[in-house]
Amino acid sequence: MEFLNFVLAVSPIVLVLAGILLLKKPAMKVAPVALAWTVLLAFTYFNITGLAFKENVAVIDALLWKGIKEGLKIVFMVFGAFVILNTLKRTGAIEDVKNTVARVSGQDRRVQLIIVGLMVPIFLEGAAGAGAPAAIAAPFLVALGFDPITAIAVALLGDATPCSWGGAGLTTINGGASLVEAGISTNALNSAMVGRIHMFGALIIPFIMVAMAFGRKGFKGIIPYLCYAGVTTGGVMFLLSNFVGPEVTSMGTGLIAILLSVLFVKVVPIKTPEEYKYQAPKNVKQRYGAFRAMSPYIYMLILLPVVRYGVPAIWPKTGFAFLCTFGYIFWVDCVIFICGLLGAATLHVKKDELFEIFRVTGGNVLPVMITMGSLLVMAYIMQSGTTGMMSLIAGDIAALAGMMYPAAAVLIGSLGSFVTGTGLGSNIMFAGMHTEAAAALGMNPITVFAGQNAGASLGNLICPNNTVAACATVGEVGNESKVMKRTLAAFAIVLCVYMVLCMVYTLVLFPNFGM
Template structure:
């Protein structure tokens, strides 16, 4: 009964968002209220304070300190996430104001008017490249607005961005999610990378099939590009072109480069083959008219339109792959701790949001826009933040409450105790749960790597497949995580419609998790 009560706030949020179609801010607020009641009644929220004394007053003070620590952590984490959302919104507003999005749209629809091929180009290769380079919500922040710009409906664009990048999350931000597992297990980075890369490599094609399916359109400028022909051969090619270098880098190098290298190599080869084949051009729909202000879509014009994105990519690569630069930026740390185990930490100069803001400013100046245009984009972006901030704060407060009160540990322990030898089949669900409540594959691995390792040892199962399954689940959990959905919806102007996106991403998440669980069970059985 206790595990069910611990799960009740999450179930309530899901029901409100999926069944009753309530906005994320409303659902999170109600879920948080229930979470506080459950935590106070059945779990440990109070923080021991040496000077508090005894009695009801002391207990009240300790509980207030515990809830205050939860609120402070939630606010701090919300600020770090908003630092990604705000510059991404600025970038999108700038590109819209200058007409750059029209040039990019015209160029892509010139390459292929088939929306399914466009989804592969942007929702698969581009999103995976950004995930490998930056992670932490950046793929959806950049990809969803671009998908809207080429003609996809906003809900559809967010869904495509979330589904398309999921296979690469385990090695996002140049391998960051693997670092917690290296720190607390006896396995090396390459060993851990291989364990999860095999799972994604053998099942990632499922996400590409969902991407192609969700990319179908029946109205709007892209509808003319829909034909009766199948694009499954192109989807198969895209899967192979990404997975082969992805696996090769995981086995040869380790966790830093599989996603980044697989997307870069695979994407370039895919574009080259598409251009050489002429198949994309035969499927091309009439390109929507580009406003006169945008000018002709020449190679130079397209380069001009992409300058902010190129600036972001260059900054990300320089800060992630050049050791002296990385070390200098990561040396600047803002952190804090509080009695009761509450803490926060951010590296402001290394943060993806800082890269996005720098790319916005440098790219805008390189495009020749004035300070007034940049300031206007920032004002419009800031006006869209309040609703998003409230939803994020409520959801993160519930997540931190569940972690610090022991509700998450109760859920995980009950699952393992009741399932025994069949645990490998459902092991990815723990990673999904961690990503759902924290919004981060890295945080999910921090929470549950020790648990997965201990469970495997208790049940007499090989540990490495279970650790790979944890990272696998943490990756797929990102596509149903309310934090990511809230952020992506805000970027394309559909705040309040998060439930529609969640209903679409639940199915691919479930299918992918079941396939990953089956593979984990097979590898565990083989020893």
Template sequence: MTLLQLLTAVMPVVSVFVLLVVLRLPASRAMTLSLLITAALAWLAWRVPGIQLAASVLEGWVVASSIVIIVFGAIVLLNTLKASGALTVIRTSFFHISPDRRVQVIIVAWLFGSFLEGVSGFGTPAAIGAPLLVALGFPAMAAVSLALIADSTAVSFGAVGTPVLVGIAQGLPGTDLEELTAIALTAISIDIVISSFLPLIMCALLTRFFGANRRWREGLALWPFALLSGLAFTVPAWLVAWLLGPEFPSVLGALIGLALMVTAARRGFLLPEKPWRLANDSDLKDDAAPDVTPNLNLWQAWTPYILAVLLLVVTRLDALPLKAWLQGISLGWNNILGTPISASLSPLYLPGTLFALTALITIALHRLPVREAARTWATSARSLLPAIIALGTSLPMVRIFLNSDINASDLAAMPTELAELAAGAIAGYWPLVAPFVGALGTFIAGSATFSNMMFSGLQYEAAVAAELPPRLILALQMLGANAGNMICVMNVVAAAAVVNLNGREGEIIRMTLGPMLYYALGAGLVGMLVVVLV
């Protein structure tokens, strides 16, 4: 690569970071500028044909439409529950489990979010968890940032094992299930050491940036409960991976963790005597809870969420016919503009469609007046515009980056060239670098599955060339892909839209960047230690 080509390859990452995080432009402006810069450099320096660029933009719009559907479904479900009064009842139920806000974050974002990731993926945990935290009284910035941080560990086995069974398997064709399971076990074995501390980090961030006293110490004071919460998910997930394979560790691990930690919280086990409150909770006594809407009981209030989860579960199981039926109703565009690029969309299979269906059912269950329901849907639709602009520019940029393998410069795709350059320059320290390659894939592509699919072959080749255990390096790729989920532009834009933080995406990434670096660097250091000891 020439210097200009190297600049072209790093530009999608650099431009997003500078415009979104450093200059703090709203995503709608930052991603539009990034798209224009990336497309111009791809055409001039990488020599990607104009028709390939146009096809990539169109493919990006198809992908973006699927995310918009998810965001709309999450928003309309949230607004419907607000209008019916269900969220007030749900908020009260959490105060009965524990009034401590740190505990509520762990239960909602870490454990319930991990369950949603295991069932569905597709950004569902942040789309559901963040607004639920807002409904509990958390600041929107705290809700979305902590939900994104929590949606990391479970990603290894998200969407019923898709990052392993599809991502690694397609990235390394011919890999059998036994080897895939071994790679997954290696990843989660390392993850126990790293991810079990994430609930504690989340508590510390909550108290430092959103507490009245702005102290790390108040979050770290919950360390016994927080560490137990981390282990309550990661250890059962490891056991499930060992016994059943890569499909159900996140689902069953999170359910076991929820049962354990909700019981512990109710009994005050490992909790301080005085619960920690947010600044806006100062008017509440320690044993008080918010007022309850009298026309709904707790079961009625939780029914929509239970229904949404059940719909996600039954439509994701291969043993049931619903999955194949919903995926079979697909809108496809093959060989866009005569290029090898194709795109498809299965609208009925998307979580957002199921959320919208749940909202419709909730209108009847909670007897919401038709006029109020119509106003709720109209308000939800109007709130989508900033997210549509941001996603409609960020996803095309991503597809140009990934589809740049067709060019007149005899170069591979930009991410592949960058990874190969890094592999050649620092092969001796590859265990330290491998997670960051995985994180780069998720940051850009918006999917751990796609990151694994894109970089598994390269990671394997780098491991062989450096005489490192391929299984270990592929496990580090998986963990890096998890870490990248915290700062992935697609997830950040979608989650921000759900809690009405459009334009503040850069702030969210600044909040999640530290935990992401901890996760990737921690995995890399453990990988280096394993190489030294073995």
């Protein structure tokens, strides 16, 4: 009976994965089917609170409208990111963007991949979070000439580590609030321990990215740079998370890593094979200066942190609450859209041209609403206390783990963000459970929660919501299966590393950390 409970509870997730990966169906077709199955379970097998039919309808109806509302917010972000890409294409500024990045980062396309695919998302996660990094980095990589599927997979992988801190450290601060309130830990300790896990993720991810984009041959002549990029990014992440605090870890790591990487390519010559050199188009005059061509992205790099940190600084008591008036993600959506408008103005796009860009972009992102709404409602139903599906899944995994519980915490964290689409949601959902389990097993709750937090960040890599949103920004809606096949392999590698680290930290190296 318990096994049947688990199988049925996890069946919506299996249905999504099987539909996308095995049957190769677009997420827009799979998501509504998975939602319908989840609703059926909620009305029947998982009506654990014994609600009457009418009461259950009221619960599902509320979750349905919540999913539509939150889905619209994500679609708005995708719309803004796509407006920027379409503006660059229409004006021809894309070629100037390529040339500008090449001048700054060198002619090696693998270096461009690491800077834009890893370091920029880390910065953007700290500046804004809320899905912005992949939605911005993927179109940027496409603008640089990378295959769209590769661009999406790399951008999602680049955001796999900084999500543990999120915008201004919120994922660690709010996600670990139950440990802090219970006097078990502090924000500083929670940040420090998860940083000790993610620094190894930052070390190996550059290698995975190159393999993902260029294959085994892509490592020729670039290994010294990849080692440097991994060590400096991971090292800065460790230092900031352990000695500064969660608020600036992600944004600071991204910014410093970019500067150090640019310094490396300026000082240390890289012997780049011809096939990996960026080939500037011949006989093409530069239409815009570097600032004008890059203006939408420059505005974003400035305005996202300015708004995120400036508004609360100006209004300490109400500033952050103001940003969250319509949900945290909404202010990010608005800033990205405004940056698109500012970029269009800087590039002297005429009003009629801008409206045409809006029209084309609207047609590109409209199907995303069906997918995002369906997946979000499915997640809300599974998280709901009236069904208990997510709690049952996590509880069964925990009960089976025993002394392997620290590794299980990483897996549970990943599962939570796979379903919810956010590391914060996963942390809030499971932090209390991990604290109780650690106490029962005589383990350090701080290191166990760090495993949960790291896994929650990593789960964003394969989350269907994030995959669909990133696909939409580069016009690849319907090709989610191609992306997930690539990201699942990367996810499996980093997941295994994190599970081993959490076991070693909890049982061997830091059994008394913070206690």
